[in-house]
Structures are given as structure tokens and as C-alpha cells.
Amino acid sequence: MYEQANVNGFDIDQARQLVQSLEAGDVESAESIMDSMTRVRESGLYQEIGKLTRELHNALRSFELDDRISELASDEIPDAKARLSHVINMTDEAANKTLTAVEDAMPVCDDLKKQAEDIEEEWIRFMRRDMEAEDFRGLCRRLSTFIPEVSGSSQNISGHLSTVLMAQEFQDLTGQVIRRVISLVGEVEDNLVNLVRLSGKMTGSLGSVDKGKGLVEDSTKAEGPQIPGVDKAEAVRSQDEVDDLLSSLGF
């Protein structure tokens, strides 16, 4: 019924009444009908202003999103670059530490092997009873220096193996850093998708785009290794500092 009685905000019944009033010469009621029609038109205008306000509000909200993007561009991307460079440094250091340990251990092994081969040769001669007493005394002297050397060299090699073992911790540390960068890349992607969505239908209803809001930093939130030159928070730089801090707390 409304659809028929109402064309583009004009109330047809009211319009008929207006014509009737004017024909009957009833100026007073004609004026009151005009007033009421104008009020309806004005309230339509208010609705339109309300709609514009909402669009303006949404547009402003999307500017807040832009803030987050500029933060990503100005701080977090360079920060991620520094973190990734640190990953290179850590893997480089681990690789060199491992290679050095292997290079140091290799000659120790070679030396043991060579001495063992020499001794074995003489030992075979001795077992064949193909050895003079003087040579036998020489073999005994060599054995008495070789045996403690085996023990010492094994300890030496085991030390190098421990170094190789410890050098592998880079994988955990770099993994944590890379995970953080991956989540940053994901956020950049989301924001870019949102931007495309926004520019695609700037005038439409935007829904709520609240990404990047509510990022209240928890100062004790886990964030992986501290990166030199990137992390500015107060952090300890060595195990000694950890120990000092803990002992200041009564540990």
C-alpha cells in the first residue's frame, strides 16, 4: 500500500488532499499539508546525510588501516630485512664453526690412523716372529707413547664433535626469526588484499576493517632471539647478565 501511496518520497494521498483544500479555498489546511510534506522531505535529507556520514566514517577507518600499512612499510619491513640478515650471519657462523671443528679434528684422526697402520705393520712382523729384539724394543716404545695418545686424541675429537653439536642450535634460533618474518609477510598480504577490496568498492558498505587495531604489546610475549641493532627493548646480552639479574632477585 505504501508503495502505491508513496512515489519518490511524495505522498499521493497528501497531494490529493492539498489539491482538494486549495480547490475548496481552505488555505489554512493547505498550508498545514504543505508543512507536513516538507517535513517528510527534510527527514529524507537527514537520512541521506546520515548515510554520507557513515561512508565518511568508514573511509576514515580505512585511513587507520593505511596507518598500519605505513607502519609496516616504515618499520617492520626494514626490521624484517635486518632479522633476515641476522639469519644469514647465524647460519654463516654455524657453518664456519662446524667447518673449523671438522678441519681441526680431521688431522687428529689422520695422525692416529697413520700411527696405527705403522704399528700394525710391525705388530704383524712380531706375530710372524719376524722381528729382531732391537726392533721389538722400538715397537714397545712406540706402543707406550701411542696408547695414551689415542686417549688424548679421542678426547680432542670428542671436543670438536661437541662444538659441531652446539653449532646446530642456529636452526632453532633462525627458525624462530624466520617464523616471525613469515607472519609479517602474511600480515602485509592481508593488508594488501584489504586495500584492493577497499579501492574496488570505495562507495559500498565496507564492513569493519579493524586489522592492526588492538595490538597492545605484552612486554613479556615470546618473540624469539634478540637481534643486534633491531631490538631496542632492554635485553640481557649474556648468560652472566641473566645470572646477575636472577641473583638480584634472590636466586
Add this chain to the structure above:
Amino acid sequence: MDKNMKILIVDDFSTMRRIVRNLLNELGFQNIEEADDGATALPKLRNGNFDFLVTDWNMPQMQGIDLLQEVRADAKLANLPVMMVTAEAKKEQIVRAAQAGVNGYIVKPFTAETLREKITKIFERIESGA
């Protein structure tokens, strides 16, 4: 210090679990189990009669600090010695772990010597306190 004590290593990176396990082996500990997260560690701890917990902080499901809090809040586990081995090096974090009742805190990267020293210290303190 009982070399047969049962130790749980919790870290989401298997390489770090292997490193810690190998170091503990070198120190003479053989009775070692592993968990890859606080959430998988907690049921193990509740059913496993562990004597010592070595945990990372930054893990996907349940963080080490939350695991520590759960352990301290659990009547059966409350006295379990806990050592954190973590890359988290901010002072607030170390203080928070101390307040949550950690027994030792090692910052990665660390050395085998540091690990040995801290474990010895933790058990010396427990034995002298007991």
C-alpha cells in the same frame, strides 16, 4: 645428583631437543624424554614421574611460561625443578619466569659448560634445601 633421574625436554625445534639431549647424555643422564610443545608436555608430566623439566619459552600451542605456571599450580608437580633454555632475553621476561617459579634460566645461544653448571647448581640448591 641422581644420574638416573627422569628428564623431560620440551622444545618445538627437534634440533634443539637433540642438542640438549646429547649434552645431557654427555653429562651422564640417559633417562630422557621429549615433547614438542607445552600442551603435549603437560599430560606427559602428569603421568610420567619426571624429576626434571627443561623447557623452551617460545612454542606454538602452549608457551613454556604457561607450562611453568601449570606445573606450579598442579599439586603433584608443584615442586618439580624447571629450567628454561630459551632465546627470550628481555629482562622483564627473565623476571617473569623467576616470579613464576623457574629454577634456572639459560639464554640461547649457550654452551655445554653453562648447561652443566646450571643443572649442578639447581640440584645442589634442592639437595641443600631438602
